[in-house]
Amino acid sequence: MRILVIILIIAFSGCQSPKKKHDFTFYKWSIHESYYLKFNSSDALYYINTYPHEAQTSFIILSSEEKEKIQNILDTITFPKDEEFANHSGEDGETFAFTLKNGKQSKKLMIHEYNGLHQFLLFGKSLEKIKNLHKFTQTNKKIKLSEVDKMFRVPPPPIINY
DSSP states (O other): OHHHHHHHHHHHHTOOOOOOOOEEEEEEEOSSOEEEEEEOSSSEEEEEEOSSSSOEEEEEEOOHHHHHHHHHHHHHOOOOSOOEEOOTTOOOOOEEEEEEEETTEEEEEEEETTBSOHHHHHHHHHHHHHHHHOOOEEOOOOOOOHHHHHTTOOOOOOOOOO
């Protein structure tokens, strides 16, 4: 009987729910900088600098604490129904965009000029802090960024026939 209890304890302690696999992209734009950070539940964080010219991709290997922090936020953060919180006054400012794919689900959020959810603003600032603490290594890897880019495309003006 004692052996059976020990086997059950070992079996149940080894049964942890698997971590979610995230495909996450953060984008920051301002007059002074424009870049993407890409995280996909691995140890790597990709930095794609798009300012001022052609995109340059580099990466770092996250510490286990940094990876766990990002993973935990992505596991618990709740995206709002509205996909955009923006100041439409035409003023310059910072824009943060977040895209998250979990399997078939895809969620997006854009915040301009600090009009938005406080938890996302704090998350964006924490990602900036991680970026600024590291020296990234350049790579030739191409990163797909079309999900974020779709959020910023302006529709073409209407065609007027005279």
